[in-house]
Amino acid sequence: MYPPNFEYYAPTTLDEAIGLLDQHQGEAKVLAGGQSLIGMMKLRLAQPAALVDINRIPDLSYVREDASALAIGALTRTAELGRSDVIRARYAILADAGREIADPTVRNWGTVGGNLSHGDPGNDLPACMLALNAEYVAQGPKGRRTIPARKFYQDSFVTALGPSEVLVEARVPRAGPGSGSAYSKMERKVGDYATAAVGVRLAVAKSGAIEGAGIGLTNVGPTAIYAAAASDFLNGKTGSAADLEKAGELAASASAPVADNRGPVEFKRDMVRVWTRRTVAHAIARAKGGA
Amino acid sequence: MEIAGDFRVASPVGRVYAFFLDPVAFTDCLSDPHQVRAVDADRFEGTVTTGVAFIRGTFRIRGSYTGRTPDRQIRIHLHGEGLGSGVDADLVLAFSESAGSTVLRWTGDVHLSGPIATIGERMVKGTVDQKAAGLFENARKKLEVG
Amino acid sequence: MAIDVEEVTGSTPSTTTRTIHVTVNGVAHRSTIQNRMLLVHYLRERLRLTGTHIGCDTAHCGACTVLVDGTPVKSCNLFAVQVDGRKVDTVEGLEKGGKLHPVQEGFHLEHGLQCGYCTPGMMMASVALLARNPNPTEEEIRRGLSGNLCRCTGYVNIVKAVQHAAKKMQEPAKGGA
Amino acid sequence: MAEAIAGGIGQSIPRKEDARFIRGKGNYVDDVDLPGMLFLDLVRSPYAHAKITAIRKEKALAVPGVLAVITGADLAAAKLAWMPTLMSDTQMVLPTDTVMFQGQEVAGVVGVDRYAAADGVAAVEVDYEPLPVVIDPFKALEPGAPVLRPDKKKTDNHIWHWEVGDKAETEKALKNSAVVITEKLYIPRIHVSSIETCGCVAQVDAMGKLTVWMTTQAPHAIRTVFALVSGLPEQNIRVISPDIGGGFGGKVPVYPGYVIAVVAALTTGKPVKWIEDRTGNLTSDSFARDYHIEAEMGATKDGKLTALRVKTLADHGYTDAAANPSKFPAGLFHIITGSYPFAAAFVEVDAAYTNKPPGGIAYRCSFRVTEAAYTIERLVENMAHRLQIDPAEFRMRNFIRPDAFPFKSVLGWTYDSGNYGGALKKAMEMIGYADLRKEQAEKRKRGELMGIGISSFTEIVGAGPSQTFDILGIKMFDSAEVRIHPTGKVIARLGTKSQGQGHETTYAQILAEELGLPADAINIEEGDTDTAPYGLGTYASRSTPTSGAAAAMAARKIREKAAKIAAHLLEVSPDDIEWKDHKFQVKGVPEKSKTMADVAFAAYTNFPKGMEAGLEATDYYDPPNMTYPFGSYICAVDVDKETGQVKIRRFVAVDDCGVIINPTIVDGQIHGGLTMGFAPAMLEEIPYDADGNNRAGSFLEYLLPTAVETPKWETGKTVTPSPHHPFGAKGVGESATVGAPAAIVNAVLDALEPYGVTNIDIPLSPHKVWKAIHAKDAK
Known part of the structure; x- marks a missing residue:
C-alpha cells in the first residue's frame, strides 16, 4: 500500500497553515497525527493534493485548567489524556477514553484535535465532548470562532469545520464539586472501533440529586450521539436502579446503529442500554468519591 | 444496499419522463464534477469525481436504460469503476400524475465492490443515500424552474 | 558522530520532494526523498536498516514500531518528511558496544x-x-x-x-x- | 548415569537463530536487495465474478517509472495463464476473460520502485461486466445455479465426493443406539495471517539460471512444480527460502504473484521483487477451514459411545487448490473418531465451487485435523450433557485404553501410542476440576454464568508413510545430510524449512545427542534447493517426525563408519566397539574410548586402509507410520449475561508429544498453538457478503488477538514415546491449535446450559452469545 504523491508543507504558525489551506481550496488536508488520514492515503481512497503538517506549530499541545474550563490543545497526543494528573483527577471520562483509543502506540502519535475533527463516528473522544458539553475553538481565514461540540457533528465525516479552518482547542466546562464521569468502551479487541461506547458526565448534589448529566454515544449512529433525553431524564434523580435502567433505555432509543461484523442493530441498541446503565453508575460512584 | 425516495413536482408526467430519458440532463443533476455523453439511445458513459470525507476519486461510469414504459416507469443500470473499486446500481423510477403534478418514486439497489466495500464501507454507507437524494432533489428543482 | 550524506542524483527541486535531516541510531543523515515516502521505507530501503518490518499496512500489527524522539510510533503510518529534524531509534541501535540491550x-x-x-x-x-x-x-x-x-x-x-x-x-x- | 551432552535432547537451551533476529539482522524476503531490482505490484478485481471486456495498459505505461504491464493475454501467449493446483485442479495466474473472486490478480505492473509500480496499478483501466455471484456453497449445488467452471466442461459446481467408513453398519449402529445426538457445526473460513505476508525476488542470470527467493514452506517441491509448469530445466532453478516470518500453512501453495514475478524477471532481464500487502494477503491467499459439518453420534444409555456419522460440505472457492496429500481430498478429516474406540463410523465430504479465493490450507494443523478434532470433541461434550454425565467422567469411560495401542481406528488409522486418561487426569489436577465444578454450581444458583469445557483430542502428524502420502506424486519422505568437519564441527542440511519453529536449535540438539558433539558445534541449514537434500518441507507438524528422524538416522549411519575408525584408533576389532555415553568405547573397558571429535579428525587424517575419507551421511526418511500426539485441555470461562462477552479465566493444556527435544521450545509452540486455537474460536473469521465482498480485508476487521485478549496459558506435559520414531518424538507445533477451540466453545456452552443452547458457531462473538441467551429464557 503506497500513497500517491502530494505537496507537503510544514508551517510554523497557524496563520501560515490556514493560508495554505485556503490557497488549496479544499484540496489540502491538515496532517496532525495522521493516524486515520495516512491509512486512507495508502489505500488511495484519499488523494489530497497537499498536506499541511501542523506539528511544527508551537503551543498547540497542552492540558490546562483555569477558573472556567479545562483547555486541551489540538496537538495534544491522545496518550497524554490518560497521563495528565488534572484529567485523571477531575475529568476521568477523558482519561478512560485516553486509555481506549486505538492502541498504545497509535495513541502516542494520534492527536486530540484529529480525533475530534475527523468526524468519524467510531472515534472515542467526540462522545466524551458531547457528554461534557465542550466547545471547540476553530481558527480560519476570518479569525477564531467557538463551536459547541453538540452542534459540531453533522453526518459521518461531516462536521461544522470549514475547509480552511483548523480546530485548535477543546474547552471543557470546569468540573464543579461533586462531579463524576466515566467512559466505557465495548470492543472486540484492542485497536477496534467500539461495538458501542458510552461517556457520562454528571454531578451529585449534597441532596443526592443528579445535576448536569450528559451522555454521549460512540459508533452507534452516523455521528457521535448526544443522548439528550437520557441526560435530561437523569437530572434531579437519585440514580436508583430504576433510574439507571430508564436512562439506558432512553439512550438506546437515541442510538441509530447499523449492522456490521460487530453485530446486528438490536444487539448494538441493547449494548447502549447496558453500558449506559453501567457507565452512569460508575460516574455516580466516582462523583461520590469512588474510583 | 437499498435506497429509496420520492418527490412531487408541478410538471406534467410526460415532461418528467422525458427528462430522465435524457442521460445528459439527468446526470447533470449530480452535484459532483462530471462529464457524461450519450453513446446511443440506450447507453451513456462518462466520468464522475465524487467522494465523502477523505475518500475521493474519479469513477468511469457506464449507464444503460434497461426498461421503459412511457410515462410510467424507467429502469436504469449504472456501473462505475474507480479507486480500484466498483459501484453497480439498478434504479427504478416510477411516475404517476395527479392534478397536473407528477410524483416520482425512485428505488435503487446499490452494490459496492472492492476496497470501498471491504475497507471503506463504514465511511461510504450513509453517503450513497445522500448523493442519490441530492441528485433527485436537483432534478426536482430543475423541473420546477423549467 | 558520523555524518552520512546522500542525495538522489539527478533529482530536480520539486514540490513533491524534500530534503530531510534525521538522526537514526545516533547517525545523522541528510536525504532527499519523495514527500510520500513512508518512514518505514526510508529506514529499510534508503538507509538499509531492514530490521524494521512491515506486517499489516494499516497500523494494527506494530511490526514497524520505531522510536521517534524516544516515543514508539508505527513507522508505516508516518511519512519520513514528518521526522525531519528528529531522532529515530530502530532495533539496529539497541545493541551498544557489542552488549545486548x-x-x-x-x-x-x-x-x-x-x-x-x-x-x-x-x-x-x-x-x-x-x-x-x-x-x-x-x-x-x-x-x-x-x-x-x-x-x-x-x-x-x-x-x-x-x-x-x-x-x-x-x-x-x-x-x- | 552418563553425562548429558551439551545441548542434547531434553535440554532447554536458548535458540541459536535468535542471535540474528534480536539484532534486526534476520534475512526475510523483503530484505533481499539486488542491483537494478524492479518491483511488481498487482491490479486486483473489485468484483467476485465478472467478465473482463478490456484491459487498457496505456495510461499505466505512461506513468513515470512504470516499465511493463503484464496481463493474462501476455501469459496465455507463453501458455502460463493457468497453472495446476496441488489437487490437480487448474488455477489462473492471470485471467484472460473472467475473474472469479474479489481480490483476484488481474494484471501485474512492473516499476522501478514500489511507489511507481503502485502508481501504475492505479492507472490500469479494466472494464468489467459483473456476473451473478455464487457465495453460499449449498446454493452453489442447487439446480440452476450459475456454473462457475465451464472451462472444466462441468455442468454444475460439484467438485468431488469422498467417503470413508461403513455406511450401512453406521446407520444400523445409530438406529440401535439408545441416544443419538445431531449437531450442525460451521467452521468458518479463516486466514493464517502470518505477520510477514508472501513475496519473492526472482532473478535470471546470464546463464539462464532462475533464482527465486520466496516465502515458501516447501522449497524443493516448489522447484519441481516450477520446472513442470514453466518447462525450465530443473537444474536451472534455484529456490531459496530465506528467513520466513511465520507460515502456518499459508506459505505452502504457489500464488500467482510468484509466477508473475518470475515472468517479469524473464521478460525484463532484471531482478523483480513482489511483496504482497495485507489486503492482498487476506483477500487472495489460501483460506483455511470453511467446512459445513453435520454430525450424528450414538451412545448407549449407560454412556458408551457407539457410532459416528458425519456429512460435510466443503467450500473450496473457485478451484480446488487445497494443500493436501493427493490421496486425501479432505485431508486427514477421518481422524474424526478422535480418542474413542467407535465400532462404527462413516464420513463423507462433498466439495463445491464458489466465487471465493481457492485454497484449503491447514491454519497450523495437519490437513483438516482441527475440523475433525473440533467436531468430535464438541459432540462428545454435548453427549455427556445429554446423558447428564460429567464430561470428564464421560471421556474417561470411553477413551481408547492405554493397553490397546497400537490401536486401529474404525476409519483405518493405526494410532501409535497414547495414554488419554493420564493427560486428562493431569489437566484436571492442574486446574482443580472438582473445585471449579463446585464454584460453578454455587454461581449458577446466583444466576451467574460460568462454564468449564474439555477437549481431549488426538492428532495425526508426520506425513507420511510414502505408500499413502504424496503431493502431486512426490512421496512424502524427508531428508537430512550431515557432514562432520575434521575439527569435530558439523554442518547439517535438511529438506524442511523453519518458519519460527526453531529448527536451527532442535535439529542441532538431535544431532548433538546422536553424535555426541555439543549443539553449539552444529550448524543447521535449510531452504536452499541448491545445497539441501530434497524434502517436502515444513507443515503438518512433520519436521520432527520426518527430517528430525532423518537427522538421527544420518547420524547413526555416520556412527557406523565412525565406529570402524574408532576401532582403528583404539587398535581393536570393530566388533569390540560400542557407542555408549556419547563415546565409542571398547566393550567392558570404558576408559578406552574415543570421542566423535577424535574420530572426525581421524576421518580426514588417519583412517583405516581401504576406507573412504570423510565423515558424512545422508538419509531420506520414510516414516513407517504417522505419529499421534494428543492432549487434554480444560477451559474455565465467565460469561457476561448482558453483553455476551466471554472471559477465559483459566486454560490448562496438558500435551503429550512423545519425547521432548527442547522443553522451552515445545512450550513456546504450545503457547502459540493455543493462541491460534483461541483466535478462530473467539475472534477470527472471513465473512463474505452476497456480492462476494470479503468483509475482513484488513486487520481492522480480521481480528488477530493481542496480548490483552489472549488468555494466560498454563501448560503441562505427559510423555508417551512414539514406538516407531527413532527417538520417540511425535511433533508438537499444531496440537494446541487443533485441541483448543473445542475446549473454549464447550466451556461457553456449559455456561449457557441453563438456556438449553447446544451450539453457537465460532467465532463466539458477543452478539452471537447475546443472541443465544436472549433467544431462550432460562429454564
Whole structure:
C-alpha cells in the first residue's frame, strides 16, 4: 500500500497553515497525527493534493485548567489524556477514553484535535465532548470562532469545520464539586472501533440529586450521539436502579446503529442500554468519591 | 444496499419522463464534477469525481436504460469503476400524475465492490443515500424552474 | 558522530520532494526523498536498516514500531518528511558496544520470539514501555504491548522477556551504580 | 548415569537463530536487495465474478517509472495463464476473460520502485461486466445455479465426493443406539495471517539460471512444480527460502504473484521483487477451514459411545487448490473418531465451487485435523450433557485404553501410542476440576454464568508413510545430510524449512545427542534447493517426525563408519566397539574410548586402509507410520449475561508429544498453538457478503488477538514415546491449535446450559452469545 504523491508543507504558525489551506481550496488536508488520514492515503481512497503538517506549530499541545474550563490543545497526543494528573483527577471520562483509543502506540502519535475533527463516528473522544458539553475553538481565514461540540457533528465525516479552518482547542466546562464521569468502551479487541461506547458526565448534589448529566454515544449512529433525553431524564434523580435502567433505555432509543461484523442493530441498541446503565453508575460512584 | 425516495413536482408526467430519458440532463443533476455523453439511445458513459470525507476519486461510469414504459416507469443500470473499486446500481423510477403534478418514486439497489466495500464501507454507507437524494432533489428543482 | 550524506542524483527541486535531516541510531543523515515516502521505507530501503518490518499496512500489527524522539510510533503510518529534524531509534541501535540491550537479552533467554518477524517492533515497544514504567505488572506489560501483534508466541514468553529486562535494568540501580 | 551432552535432547537451551533476529539482522524476503531490482505490484478485481471486456495498459505505461504491464493475454501467449493446483485442479495466474473472486490478480505492473509500480496499478483501466455471484456453497449445488467452471466442461459446481467408513453398519449402529445426538457445526473460513505476508525476488542470470527467493514452506517441491509448469530445466532453478516470518500453512501453495514475478524477471532481464500487502494477503491467499459439518453420534444409555456419522460440505472457492496429500481430498478429516474406540463410523465430504479465493490450507494443523478434532470433541461434550454425565467422567469411560495401542481406528488409522486418561487426569489436577465444578454450581444458583469445557483430542502428524502420502506424486519422505568437519564441527542440511519453529536449535540438539558433539558445534541449514537434500518441507507438524528422524538416522549411519575408525584408533576389532555415553568405547573397558571429535579428525587424517575419507551421511526418511500426539485441555470461562462477552479465566493444556527435544521450545509452540486455537474460536473469521465482498480485508476487521485478549496459558506435559520414531518424538507445533477451540466453545456452552443452547458457531462473538441467551429464557 503506497500513497500517491502530494505537496507537503510544514508551517510554523497557524496563520501560515490556514493560508495554505485556503490557497488549496479544499484540496489540502491538515496532517496532525495522521493516524486515520495516512491509512486512507495508502489505500488511495484519499488523494489530497497537499498536506499541511501542523506539528511544527508551537503551543498547540497542552492540558490546562483555569477558573472556567479545562483547555486541551489540538496537538495534544491522545496518550497524554490518560497521563495528565488534572484529567485523571477531575475529568476521568477523558482519561478512560485516553486509555481506549486505538492502541498504545497509535495513541502516542494520534492527536486530540484529529480525533475530534475527523468526524468519524467510531472515534472515542467526540462522545466524551458531547457528554461534557465542550466547545471547540476553530481558527480560519476570518479569525477564531467557538463551536459547541453538540452542534459540531453533522453526518459521518461531516462536521461544522470549514475547509480552511483548523480546530485548535477543546474547552471543557470546569468540573464543579461533586462531579463524576466515566467512559466505557465495548470492543472486540484492542485497536477496534467500539461495538458501542458510552461517556457520562454528571454531578451529585449534597441532596443526592443528579445535576448536569450528559451522555454521549460512540459508533452507534452516523455521528457521535448526544443522548439528550437520557441526560435530561437523569437530572434531579437519585440514580436508583430504576433510574439507571430508564436512562439506558432512553439512550438506546437515541442510538441509530447499523449492522456490521460487530453485530446486528438490536444487539448494538441493547449494548447502549447496558453500558449506559453501567457507565452512569460508575460516574455516580466516582462523583461520590469512588474510583 | 437499498435506497429509496420520492418527490412531487408541478410538471406534467410526460415532461418528467422525458427528462430522465435524457442521460445528459439527468446526470447533470449530480452535484459532483462530471462529464457524461450519450453513446446511443440506450447507453451513456462518462466520468464522475465524487467522494465523502477523505475518500475521493474519479469513477468511469457506464449507464444503460434497461426498461421503459412511457410515462410510467424507467429502469436504469449504472456501473462505475474507480479507486480500484466498483459501484453497480439498478434504479427504478416510477411516475404517476395527479392534478397536473407528477410524483416520482425512485428505488435503487446499490452494490459496492472492492476496497470501498471491504475497507471503506463504514465511511461510504450513509453517503450513497445522500448523493442519490441530492441528485433527485436537483432534478426536482430543475423541473420546477423549467 | 558520523555524518552520512546522500542525495538522489539527478533529482530536480520539486514540490513533491524534500530534503530531510534525521538522526537514526545516533547517525545523522541528510536525504532527499519523495514527500510520500513512508518512514518505514526510508529506514529499510534508503538507509538499509531492514530490521524494521512491515506486517499489516494499516497500523494494527506494530511490526514497524520505531522510536521517534524516544516515543514508539508505527513507522508505516508516518511519512519520513514528518521526522525531519528528529531522532529515530530502530532495533539496529539497541545493541551498544557489542552488549545486548536487556530487552534483547530477555527475548533471547525467555524464548520471547519464534519467527522473529514481529520481534524488532515488539522489542522497541518494550524499550519504551520500560522507560516509562520500569517495573510493570503483567497486566501493564500486556496492555503496553497491545499495539503489537505476534502470531507465534502466544505472548506468554514475551511477558517473561519484558519482566527479565525490567529486573535486569533495575540491578545496577540497586547496586548504587 | 552418563553425562548429558551439551545441548542434547531434553535440554532447554536458548535458540541459536535468535542471535540474528534480536539484532534486526534476520534475512526475510523483503530484505533481499539486488542491483537494478524492479518491483511488481498487482491490479486486483473489485468484483467476485465478472467478465473482463478490456484491459487498457496505456495510461499505466505512461506513468513515470512504470516499465511493463503484464496481463493474462501476455501469459496465455507463453501458455502460463493457468497453472495446476496441488489437487490437480487448474488455477489462473492471470485471467484472460473472467475473474472469479474479489481480490483476484488481474494484471501485474512492473516499476522501478514500489511507489511507481503502485502508481501504475492505479492507472490500469479494466472494464468489467459483473456476473451473478455464487457465495453460499449449498446454493452453489442447487439446480440452476450459475456454473462457475465451464472451462472444466462441468455442468454444475460439484467438485468431488469422498467417503470413508461403513455406511450401512453406521446407520444400523445409530438406529440401535439408545441416544443419538445431531449437531450442525460451521467452521468458518479463516486466514493464517502470518505477520510477514508472501513475496519473492526472482532473478535470471546470464546463464539462464532462475533464482527465486520466496516465502515458501516447501522449497524443493516448489522447484519441481516450477520446472513442470514453466518447462525450465530443473537444474536451472534455484529456490531459496530465506528467513520466513511465520507460515502456518499459508506459505505452502504457489500464488500467482510468484509466477508473475518470475515472468517479469524473464521478460525484463532484471531482478523483480513482489511483496504482497495485507489486503492482498487476506483477500487472495489460501483460506483455511470453511467446512459445513453435520454430525450424528450414538451412545448407549449407560454412556458408551457407539457410532459416528458425519456429512460435510466443503467450500473450496473457485478451484480446488487445497494443500493436501493427493490421496486425501479432505485431508486427514477421518481422524474424526478422535480418542474413542467407535465400532462404527462413516464420513463423507462433498466439495463445491464458489466465487471465493481457492485454497484449503491447514491454519497450523495437519490437513483438516482441527475440523475433525473440533467436531468430535464438541459432540462428545454435548453427549455427556445429554446423558447428564460429567464430561470428564464421560471421556474417561470411553477413551481408547492405554493397553490397546497400537490401536486401529474404525476409519483405518493405526494410532501409535497414547495414554488419554493420564493427560486428562493431569489437566484436571492442574486446574482443580472438582473445585471449579463446585464454584460453578454455587454461581449458577446466583444466576451467574460460568462454564468449564474439555477437549481431549488426538492428532495425526508426520506425513507420511510414502505408500499413502504424496503431493502431486512426490512421496512424502524427508531428508537430512550431515557432514562432520575434521575439527569435530558439523554442518547439517535438511529438506524442511523453519518458519519460527526453531529448527536451527532442535535439529542441532538431535544431532548433538546422536553424535555426541555439543549443539553449539552444529550448524543447521535449510531452504536452499541448491545445497539441501530434497524434502517436502515444513507443515503438518512433520519436521520432527520426518527430517528430525532423518537427522538421527544420518547420524547413526555416520556412527557406523565412525565406529570402524574408532576401532582403528583404539587398535581393536570393530566388533569390540560400542557407542555408549556419547563415546565409542571398547566393550567392558570404558576408559578406552574415543570421542566423535577424535574420530572426525581421524576421518580426514588417519583412517583405516581401504576406507573412504570423510565423515558424512545422508538419509531420506520414510516414516513407517504417522505419529499421534494428543492432549487434554480444560477451559474455565465467565460469561457476561448482558453483553455476551466471554472471559477465559483459566486454560490448562496438558500435551503429550512423545519425547521432548527442547522443553522451552515445545512450550513456546504450545503457547502459540493455543493462541491460534483461541483466535478462530473467539475472534477470527472471513465473512463474505452476497456480492462476494470479503468483509475482513484488513486487520481492522480480521481480528488477530493481542496480548490483552489472549488468555494466560498454563501448560503441562505427559510423555508417551512414539514406538516407531527413532527417538520417540511425535511433533508438537499444531496440537494446541487443533485441541483448543473445542475446549473454549464447550466451556461457553456449559455456561449457557441453563438456556438449553447446544451450539453457537465460532467465532463466539458477543452478539452471537447475546443472541443465544436472549433467544431462550432460562429454564
